[in-house]
Amino acid sequence: MGERDKHGHLPLYEWIIQQAREHGLAGATAFRGIQGFGAHSRLHTAKILRLADDLPILIEIVDAKDKIESFLPIIDEAIPEGLATLEKIEIRLYRSGPSADTTC
């Protein structure tokens, strides 16, 4: 999606991460690209950042397949333009807190 895409008054990527947290997903992280194009072939370029301020945003969300599948319809209608992909991964470490021995 683009950095300027909104959901209400929030940037769309912030809203999606907020939704992911509220729905109890395991993790979500947003990254800002420096250049790119998507569905409509508009070129987002870091060089015109000062003018356009609409760089591409990638959000990675991690959880079990069924949790992801249930989450997609929640955010679907809020995305005016973008690309969503699913990848199969294996979670090898998921650890919270200050203590280092709580692997699960």
Next chain:
Amino acid sequence: MGERDKHGHLPLYEWIIQQAREHGLAGATAFRGIQGFGAHSRLHTAKILRLADDLPILIEIVDAKDKIESFLPIIDEAIPEGLATLEKIEIRLYRSGPSADTTC
């Protein structure tokens, strides 16, 4: 690849994204890393950015396997040094705006 790699007068990553758009690929986005090393084990570090200005660049390109396979030889010879990987993903949403009901 590195941020300073060039193709002619263009940064290599800009040229690759331009090529991807010209060849009609579905999407491409470049990200700048803050540290890394690749094939020759040179360490690219954000801390020496002001000096070196050669941080690692990752480009993600999304399309059907055959489109990607046809595209790789086009950019192959322009990449003096780097790593290219293929991953199998599933496209779940590919939408160009402004109307929100044009999913395909």
Next chain:
Amino acid sequence: MGERDKHGHLPLYEWIIQQAREHGLAGATAFRGIQGFGAHSRLHTAKILRLADDLPILIEIVDAKDKIESFLPIIDEAIPEGLATLEKIEIRLYRSGPSADTTC
């Protein structure tokens, strides 16, 4: 992991990349996210960067499965909190040096 996580006096992500290089892995790159949450649902936000300076960090490490599997225990105990995932990819180009004909 978070940008402020440390291993000794080094940022944790720098230490992991250093370890990956010392153990001869093919490549590693760190990326800084602009927002996210992980195992403990703390929200890392770019907007509070000036205050918190603890944005999410993603490290991508590429090598054969057995090399990755041997490497995970080396870094495991140094990660107080975080998420590690494995993905199957195919390496299509791995090229070092200034000459463009050393693909392997």
